[in-house]
Amino acid sequence: MSTIDYGIDLGTTNSAIAVLRDVDTEVVKNNDDRDTTPSAVWIDRRDRLYVGRVARERAEVDPANTALEFKLRMGTADAVSRFAASGRELTAEQLSAEVLKSLRGDVQQRHGVDLSAAVITVPAAFDLSACEATSRAGQLAGFASTPLLQEPTAAAFAYGFQRESDARWLVYDLGGGTFDAAVVQIRDGEFTVLTHRGDNYLGGKLIDWQIVETLLLPELQREFGLDDVRRGNPRWASVVGALKLAAEAAKIRLSRVDAAEIFVEVDLGTGQREEFSYDLRRADVERLTEPYLVRSVNLCRRALAEANLTPADIGRTLLVGGPTLSPYVRERLKDGLGIEVDHSQDPLTVVARGAAIFAGTQRRPAPVGPVAPGKVTVALEYPPIGPDTDPLIVGRLSGSDDFGGYRVEVVNHDAQPAWRSGQVPVNADGIFSLQVVALKGRRNGYRIEVTGPDGTAVPASPDSFVYTVGAVETSPLLTNSIGVGLDGNTTEWVLNRGTPLPAHGKVRLRTTVEVRRATGGGMIRIPLLEGEHPRANRNRRVGMLELVAHQLASDVPEGSEVQVRLDIDTSRLITARAYVPLLDEEFEEVVALRSEVVETVEELSAAVDGELQRLSQLRERQPKTGSVVAEMALFRIDSEQLVAEMATLLAAAEGDADAAATCGRRLLDLRAAIDEVEDALEWPEQAKDAESLADEASRIAVRMGDDHDRRRIDEAIAGARSAIENTDSRLLTMYTDEIRQLAIAVLDRSGQLDVLIFNDLESRRNDFVDPGLGTSLLSDGRMAMARGDRQALHNINVRLRGLLPVPPPPPDPFSTVRTG
Known part of the structure; x- marks a missing residue:
């Protein structure tokens, strides 16, 4: 094979691998003759490791030695699973590597192929650190090459690979633990992802936990007279784990029936296992599913709005992920978005199939080594899959010092009749180009024939290549903006969301500490952020840019410039370089990617309490302002039941690392949602103050400024x-700051600024710590004003400010004075 051809959906709950066959895909079945393999690992007391169905089943009776849903912890700082019986500890990427090894083994058994390369899919909402961890998992599993592909893009490949007409779709990918919504356009045989929204902590497992915590645990406690049986209590981990798996299985059965019995044997600490049964009804599951569907639909609407589209502009909603098998989810989506849903593909394997199609566009690395005597090596540059029926093939021969007189011919023996390109001359450097004819609906195979100057055949390696007419992705987009966190809780963006990949960006920063090489003191540490929020702490910290003292040739004083360059490839794998002009040194690989769970349960609890208090205060303000925007933002918080979910996650966080991580992410969501309410309530006042400032600044410019002042102030007012x-709001803040500074500059130049400041200080005379000195200075100030001595008045203002208990910032002249 000249192309990779195998694609893997590495899922939260289940994983699958598929291969591209001609223009169709085949899912590779596992040892259980199933299309999907549970993403589960069990290690027994003899240190034997099992992956898949066996491990999934053992989770019910042996949770202390089983790991599930570890995909959600990829790239996080604390992603270790401990196996009690064996004493082993494995990270999330090591566990993922075991799943990948299992899938490689299935290919070896079914196809006899020792797989060295495969495309692996990741959620579009995955953090950079999670993408890097996925790539490392591929290496640990023995893959030499693992290009990463976003899951919604893979699904679009599966749905539209051989489609010839243009289309615009919404990909709705609700998996076991993550959600992605992507707007995809096909035009002239090329895919474009127009925009994306997603949530790494929104998936079917949340519904499973709601069934357990809302329905099953209360009934279990009532039936057996138990106390404190809850998720997060280590004593009941085995019971809760068994109920979680049973709830998931029953939920799946409810896709076809109205009720499903849950029957579990649980150990309640009495020395014998007790039987617990519960009749789970579809209506109950639908009620518990609703808040998560609302959240997903809201994300879909945001994606459409960002692409300046309405539901009427979308042809179909493509369904991806196991939860979309639910009739309720399909009906709710159709009603909520008004777009026809398409479930023609198997939602459980569609991502793996699409990954296999994309793998057909990825060439395998050519072997490196000396060319055998009498042979030539052929290196081709062309897309293995593309929309053209007559693609251009560019190649280069190697193995000779001079290729003068050589010729190349390409032959397609599968065509009827056989098609030949005719002999094409090769230049002295071995370079040639030609066009081939490709048939639609099949993978076209071509043989390369090389002849020497005397017309004799020369063996070539490789001696064949393939090309398929099909839709391809033009360029993947960066799904989240990437920036660095600075002092003052601000963010400096380096690469903006929606940037085509690959891409690079630069930022110039200043150090805030001195780094002393001799003593090893100090470190340049720059938080790497993903998100869209101007406040740094509203974004996700996914890593750290670090320069330590021992790397530096000499000391770096505080305030020194550091230039940072970030490069990100099509797999969203990132590298960073830092250049220190003072030293004229560049440092490579200075980024350590690792998403951090930065808050303990106690810190999470305190932070949540603070946000709920802020939300309560904003609820009281909203009716007084009548802000419709704030009302809508509050409705979104309520409809998605963010507050109730925070309470549930907090209760479980103490003994459940996944719940704590989800709680931390939801806290960011809640903060951002409350910020939206707060901004909406403050907007009318902000706009009113800006208009007043603009009027006052305009009068100052007319009375005291020149033509240049008036022009600059008018431009800022227009902005x-x-x-x-x-x-x-953010743009208005920027322009009002500019208007204020321009007007203050005019006042200062005219001599009026110190007069306004003096009048403000005189109004605060009762606050002076030395009233006698204050009275004397005020008298001197009035005399300085009378004789027009600006410098003396300025000096007196400085001394008067020093008499205030806590010297305030320079007063805003527009808050206390109006010129007439």
Whole structure:
């Protein structure tokens, strides 16, 4: 094979591998003759490791030695699973590697192929650190090459690979632990992902936990008279784990029936196992599913709005992921979005199939080594899959010092009749180009024939290649903005969301500490963030850019410049370089990617309490302002039941690392949602203050400024009014700051600024710590004003400010004074 051809869906709950056959895909079945393998690992007391169905089943009776759903912890700082009986500890990427090894083994058994390369899919919402961890898992599993592909893009490949007409789709990918919504366009045989929204902590497992915590545990406690049986209590981990797996299985059965019995034998600490049964009804599951569907639909709507599209612009919603098998999910999606749903593909394997199609576009690395005497090596540059029926093939021969007189011919023996390109001359450097004819609906195989100057055949390696007419992705997009966190809780963006990949970006920063090489003191540490929020702590910290003292040739003083360059490839794998101009040194690989669970349960609890208090205060303000935008933001918080979910996650976080991680992510969501309410409530006041400031600054410019002042202030006022028209709070803040500074500069130049400051300080005379000195200075100040001595007045203002208990920042002249 000249192309990779195998694609893997590495899922939270189940994983699958598929291969591209001609223009069709085949899912490789495992030892159980099933299309999917549970993403589960069990290690027994004799240190034997099992993957798949056996491990999944052991989770019910031996949770202390079983790991599930570890995909959600990929790339996080604390991602270790401990196996009690064997004493082993494995990270999330090591566990994922075991699943990948199992899938490789299935290919070896079914196809006799020792697989060295495969495409692996990741959620589009995955953090950079999680993508890097996935790539490392591939290496641990023995793969030499593992290009990463976003899951919604893979699904679109499966649905539209051989499609010839243009289309625009919404990919709705609700998996076991993650959710992605992507707007995909096919035009002239090329895919484009227009926009994306997603959530790494939204999936079917949340519904499973709701069934357990809302329905099963209360009934279990009532029936057996138990106390404190809850998720997060280590004493009941085995019971809760068994109920979770039973709830998932029953939920799946409810896709076809109205009720499903849950029957579990549980150890309640009495020395014998007790039988627990519960009749789970579809209506109950639908009620518990609703908040998560609302959240997913809201993300879909945001994706459409960002692409400037409405549901009427979308042809179909493509369903991906096991939870979309539910009739309720399908009906709710159709009603909620008004778009016809398409479930023509198996939602459990569609991502693996799409990954296999994409793998057909990825060439295997050519072997490196000396060319055998009498042979030539052929290196080709062309897309193995593309929309063209007559693609251009560019190649280069190696193995001779001079290729003058050589010719190349390409032959397709599968065509009827056989097709030949005719002999094409090769230049002295071995370079040639030609066009081939490709048939639709099949994989076209071509043989390469090389002849020497005397017309004799020369053996070539490789001596064949393939090309398929089909839809391809033009360029993947960066799904989250990437930036660095700075002092003052601000963010400096390096690469913006939606940037085509591969890409690079640069940022110039200043150190805030001195780094002393001799003593090893100090370190340049720059948080790497993903998100869209201007406040640094509202984004996800996914790593750290670090320069330590021993790397530096000499000391670096505080305030020194550091230039950082970030490079990100099509798999969203990132590298970073730092250049220190003072030293004229560049440092490579200075980024350590690792998403951090930064808060303990106690810190999470305190943070949640603070946000709920802020939310309560904003609820009281909203009716007084009548802000419709704030009301809608509050409705979204309520409809998605963020507050109730936070309470449930907090209760489970103490003994459940997954619950703690999800709680931390939901806290970011809640903060951002409350920020939206707060901004909406403050907007009318902000806009009103901006208009007043603009009027006052305009009068100052007319009375005291020159033509240049008036022009610059008018331009800033026009920008502010445009921001008001577009309800852009951040832009309005920027323009109002500019207007204020320009007007203050005019006041200062005219001599009026110190007069305004003096009048403000005089109004605070009762606060002076030395009233006698204050009275004397005020008298001197009035005399300085009378004789027009600006410098003396300025010096007196400085001394008066020093008499205040806590010297305030320079007063805003527009808050206390209006020129007439």
